[in-house]
Amino acid sequence: MSQHGWTRWALTPWWAMTLLSGAKSFVDHPLIGSPRLNAWGLHAWRVSQAHRLTAQRRARLQHLVSEGDRTDFARDGFVAKYDVLPRAQFERLRDAMLSQPAQAREMVQGDTITRRYGLDPAQRASAPDLSLLLNHPLWQGLCRYVAGYDAPPWAYLQAILSHTREAAPDPQTHLHADTFHPTMKAWYFLTDVAIDEGPFCYVPGSHRLTPQRLAWERRTSVAAANLTDRYAARGSFRIRADELDGLELPAPRLLAVPANTLVVADTFGFHARGPSARPSTRVEVWGYDRRNPFWPGSTDLPLQWLGLMDRRPELYWAAQDLKEQLKLGRNPWRPAGRVRAAERQA
Numbered sequence: 001m002s003q004h005g006w007t008r009w010a011l012t013p014w015w016a017m018t019l020l021s022g023a024k025s026f027v028d029h030p031l032i033g034s035p036r037l038n039a040w041g042l043h044a045w046r047v048s049q050a051h052r053l054t055a056q057r058r059a060r061l062q063h064l065v066s067e068g069d070r071t072d073f074a075r076d077g078f079v080a081k082y083d084v085l086p087r088a089q090f091e092r093l094r095d096a097m098l099s100q101p102a103q104a105r106e107m108v109q110g111d112t113i114t115r116r117y118g119l120d121p122a123q124r125a126s127a128p129d130l131s132l133l134l135n136h137p138l139w140q141g142l143c144r145y146v147a148g149y150d151a152p153p154w155a156y157l158q159a160i161l162s163h164t165r166e167a168a169p170d171p172q173t174h175l176h177a178d179t180f181h182p183t184m185k186a187w188y189f190l191t192d193v194a195i196d197e198g199p200f201c202y203v204p205g206s207h208r209l210t211p212q213r214l215a216w217e218r219r220t221s222v223a224a225a226n227l228t229d230r231y232a233a234r235g236s237f238r239i240r241a242d243e244l245d246g247l248e249l250p251a252p253r254l255l256a257v258p259a260n261t262l263v264v265a266d267t268f269g270f271h272a273r274g275p276s277a278r279p280s281t282r283v284e285v286w287g288y289d290r291r292n293p294f295w296p297g298s299t300d301l302p303l304q305w306l307g308l309m310d311r312r313p314e315l316y317w318a319a320q321d322l323k324e325q326l327k328l329g330r331n332p333w334r335p336a337g338r339v340r341a342a343e344r345q346a
Contacts, residue, residue, distance in 0.1 A: 024179045032235075038222045047180050048209065050182070050294065061144055061148070065079075077205060078269070079146075080257065100127075104335075104336040104339050110167050110168045110170040114160055114161075115160075115161065118313030118314045119310065120313075120314055123157075156286045158341075159341045159342060162279060163280070170273060176231065178267040179235055179236060184287070185286070185287065188286075189261050193257050193258075196275070200255045200263055201254050202271045203250065204249075
């Protein structure tokens with residue numbers, strides 16, 4: 001047996017333990033990517049158990065959202081709420097977020113730039129109306145309920161700038177599930193989003209683990225380690241629109257929405273960034289929560305004790321920078337200097 005083979009064998013107990021985690025890559029994890037184990041049902045078991053546990057956690061958090069919102073979410077997999085803030089407060093928040101340059105990070109995917117700002121305490125203090133949003137019962141309640149954890153989501157200011165260069169299309173425009181288990185993303189739009197300018201796109205009902213979806217997950221997992229799409233091979237499965245009917249799912253829905261709208265979705269459901277017919281810029285307060293689906297509760301207590309909850313984005317970027325310095329991988333989030341959120345640099 002080669003040295004590489006001995007190393008993989010010696011690490012088998014570790015690989016086995018991490019099956020009960022959010023690990024999802026079929027190319028980096030020899031058990032998750034095993035065609036034989038997945039033919040026997042390993043991936044399907046992880047999917048079904050993660051969904052069962054998430055349903056239990058959500059049931060304990062149902063008091064955080066209205067009955068109508070629970071019904072909408074159960075049916076569609078997302079909830080859209082309009083006119084979240086009073087008009088004057090929204091306009092102050094929008095103007096503050098769009099007018100002030102701040103230190104940004106950017107990731108380039110195809111012809112599109114995703115620009116993010118960690119909403120640290122200094123930025124929150126400079127825009128008092130931001131706290132009205134981040135503490136709003138709709139933001140907190142929906143994010144926690146959909147995530148299935150009673151903890152505040154990560155929060156960023158985010159801008160999506162389409163058609164910024166000559167390159168392949170944005171890979172986020174392909175219908176996909178983020179991972180094998182329920183997870184939450186939220187968008188509070190600071191700008192209007194037109195139907196042909198990169199709107200959020202979702203397949204209603206695709207968050208439900210139906211027998212058809214579970215069978216599709218199982219079939220896809222068997223060959224996942226050899227998929228040519230690197231996102232799919234690393235656990236974010238792609239699906240074509242013409243496959244949806246076979247899963248008894250409807251056509252994708254494009255959400256063209258006015259500013260001051262909040263959308264919260266379970267991104268196990270098939271979703272995408274809608275196509276943009278022209279160079280466009282979408283700006284939003286973006287929330288995110290993806291945890292170990294097999295863990296029963298929040299693991300945020302150490303950060304809460306240290307007062308670091310609002311600094312999670314910058315701590316994450318710093319950790320990724322260190323990882324790159326140690327030559328353990330490249331941080332895709334590159335420093336972009338001080339720039340306004342909607343600024344399209346030459």
